[in-house]
Amino acid sequence: MxxxxxxxxxxVPDPAAxxxxxxxxxxxxxxxxxxxxxxxxxxxxxxxxxxxxxxxxxxxxxxxxxxxxxxxxxxxxxxxxxxxxxxxxxxxxxxxxxxxxxxxxxxxxxxxxxxxxxxxxxxxxxxxxxxxxxxxxxxxxxxxxxxxxxxxxxxxxxxxxxxxxxxxxxxxxxxxxxxxxxxxxxxxxxxxEKVTGFPTFEIRLGDVKARIDGWQPWEVFEDVLRQVDPGIAPKPVPVTEASVAEILRRYGRCATREVSAILGTPDDDAEILLEELEGGGKVLRHVVGGGIVWESAGGSRDRIASPP
Structure with missing residues (x-):
């Protein structure tokens, strides 16, 4: 990898550009x-x-x-x-x-x-x-x-x-x-492009590009993203139950690892918030293989908007 x-x-890209x-x-x-x-x-x-x-x-x-x-x-x-x-x-x-x-x-x-x-x-x-x-x-x-x-x-x-x-x-x-x-x-x-395996990513801004061959944790991917665009900054997501509930309302169901990636926290911290929501009846836990998938109790999921 x-x-x-x-x-x-x-x-090097101009961050102000x-x-x-x-x-x-x-x-x-x-x-x-x-x-x-x-x-x-x-x-x-x-x-x-x-x-x-x-x-x-x-x-x-x-x-x-x-x-x-x-x-x-x-x-x-x-x-x-x-x-x-x-x-x-x-x-x-x-x-x-x-x-x-x-x-x-x-x-x-x-x-x-x-x-x-x-x-x-x-x-x-x-x-x-x-x-x-x-x-x-x-x-x-x-x-x-x-x-x-x-x-x-x-x-x-x-x-x-x-x-x-x-x-x-x-x-x-x-x-x-x-x-x-x-x-x-x-x-x-x-x-x-001589891509022979998956996943492969090309990350490009102007004349600067990076290539990632094979899976990498989100933390490594984001580090490469910052090398390509040193001026890029993530929109802060509060590490709160409300944020987690909103994530699940948007997507319907997420793995613990996905919630932690969005929040930018360790998996254990995300799981604590998810368990608090579960205790309040706001999310549902589904054991899948050796992991957990969390689902909004409202049952929503990301759907494609109908054309006007």
Whole structure:
């Protein structure tokens, strides 16, 4: 996992000049390391709303998963799902985003490629960058938290409906080839930029850019962000129960690690606030794998606004 900072033209941005930092995220909905990047993405949305914009590129982790499945089966004496479950648990322990590995593996009998989910993400992004981001997040929740088979068209449409997308337009984008063409354009960008693994991030402001290959904690990501834009400053979020309640009202459900990232505090401090809200009946606790997902008792979630 490498972090490279490269001043292309040898110049340092003027903090007074303004302008947004552009973060390009090369990703795949199925990638469990990318799921671990969600705390930083939510922190960017909340504390840098006017200073950072995120652009998504779908990389397509596996066009054909069959050779990987066969290799794991040979290495594990036919018990490939046990090997993958152990891998998922190890990844979750490192990035601290909950994953229900048994349920995830319960939906992969007909799984042979990550490309369909990538194409679905591009179908959503046809509505705009924000709808695309919301849909990608919902796909990841469906896979990592709920164990739903996001490679299936039926599940992709269900998730689109859940976040408020126009499912007819979404289905048309999947069926007419436009979403697949957009995905293949992303693949071409990945090849041109020599992106071979996910997640990969390019962080750019003017002539200064940084590249992060592989998952990093949000604290490391933010340090690189400050190297690219020394003048950037997060919007302060009070470390209070009211702030946590507002975060959950906005997003519907969050992992402890996500709340701590938004607040800029250790996980333990965030969990204390969450437990206080739980005691007051304002949030609900759901144990997922070895972690916890917190849900607003009001049951709200981030939905895409209907067009005027």
């Amino acid at each position: 490498a972090v490279e900072v490269d001043a292309i033209a040898g110049s 303004g302008g947004k930092v552009r973060v390009t995220w090369y990703t795949d909905p199925h990638n469990v390391w990318c799921w671990g990047c969600e705390p930083m993405m939510r922190r960017l949305e909340i504390v840098y709303p006017d200073r950072v914009e995120v652009h998504l590129r779908m990389g397509g982790l596996f066009e054909d998963f069959s050779p990987v499945r066969e290799q794991w089966a040979r290495m594990s004496g036919g018990r490939w799902t046990a090997s993958v479950e152990a891998f998922f648990d190890a990844v979750a322990n490192q990035h601290r985003m909950p994953m229900d590995a048994p349920r995830m593996l319960g939906s992969v009998d007909d799984f042979d490629s990550t490309w369909p989910a990538c194409i679905a993400a591009k179908a959503a992004e046809a509505r705009g960058r924000d709808p695309g981001r919301q849909y990608l997040r919902a796909l990841r929740e469906a896979w990592c938290l709920d164990g739903r088979g996001i490679h299936r068209r039926s599940v992709q449409i269900e998730v689109a409906r859940e976040v408020g997308l126009d499912t007819q337009a979404f289905s048309e984008a999947l069926g007419d080839g436009s979403a697949e063409r957009a995905f293949r354009e992303d693949r071409e960008v990945c090849e041109r």
